[in-house]
Amino acid sequence: MRVTIWGCRGSLATPGVETVRYGGNTSCVEVSTSDERTALVLDAGTGIRRLGLELVERGVEHVHLCLTHLHLDHLEGLRFFAPLWDERVTLDVWGPPSPVVALRERIARSFSPPLFPIDLRRVPARVSFRDIPRRPWAIDGVTLSAELVMHPGPTVGFRIQNGGATLAYIPDHEPALVGSIAGRTRDWLSGGSIAADADVLLHDAQYFADEYDDRIGWGHSSVEDAVTYAHAVGATRLILFHHEPDRGDSSLERLGAQARLLAGDAESEPVLAREGMVLELP
């Protein structure tokens, strides 16, 4: 399984000289499938714009877009996703269900005035909207499962398995909101089923501990909690994700160094996600 990071910034896109090493685009990750005409994409932050251009170039005909939730930083790139504007493309959008407003209607709001001039009904691609199933489902040889995780509003994490490899993607997550992570068994950990024994865990690590103290309940994790969580679920490799928008490259590197220190003699030391990073899972 090949995993490519197209955006890993949290909350708000942050282009500029201070973010060139790790990137300023918001969440978007591509996961390879067995069919080169099919793309599996996680989240539609601003990183999806560049990915879209590449997918068109590759001649991809079918895109499965899996949304963890509908906060703007995970959705704002969709309107500028080139395959959406290509009538040859089929786009399946998977998102967390709501009993009140259908997924299509919730997304359509961002395709309407005053936010956007073109109505969702007028996009050329064949678009369908699907509630994320409660049980695992398959897309071109890849098995996906999703669970609600601790973050304001309906938000899921994804577990993606292909062959023997497992990727866990929980970009927005505050498992420590309900108490100490270290003292919990996996079955009482938010996202425990998603992240258990994953080869790679992409996980929220937006804050230093002192920053987190002032942001409890905002839905994100400190680097300490991210490291503790990865250990608690038995993930092999932690990729620190959803970077704080006010954090430049040098500050991020201090956060990465702290994560390595906290992880101690973990099997594989945590690393910072960066745009363009390609992860090859066994």
Next chain:
Amino acid sequence: MDTPRQKHLVLILAREFASNLSTPTLIADDRGRLVFYNEAAAAVTGTPFAEVGEVPLDEWTSSFVPRTPDAPADPAPVERRPTRIALEERRASHERFRITSRDGVEREVEITAFPLFAHADEFVGIVAIFWRT
């Protein structure tokens, strides 16, 4: 590869909520398994949750021989238990009982039970609250 079964997020939130209450409260999952009760509930039942562990809720409640005020000599029918009603009929229910706790003490309690529905109306379990009378 088997995915380990994790408690639903709503149950995780409910447990944390209950563990911070001084009102006796228990939580069961959608399959009717008792998954948690708080320290205040332990004071009513006579046993800490850690000693009981996850067990079928019906089996656990039967051990207290709940009786209703209108038939104090006989165990109450299972169908009258608010926990059973919340689990099977997925609606809120309230009833007064006399129970015999594990420590042998007779207690009057009122029990309110209600179902928990997550996003998309997914039934994930129940909460029961014991009101000491």
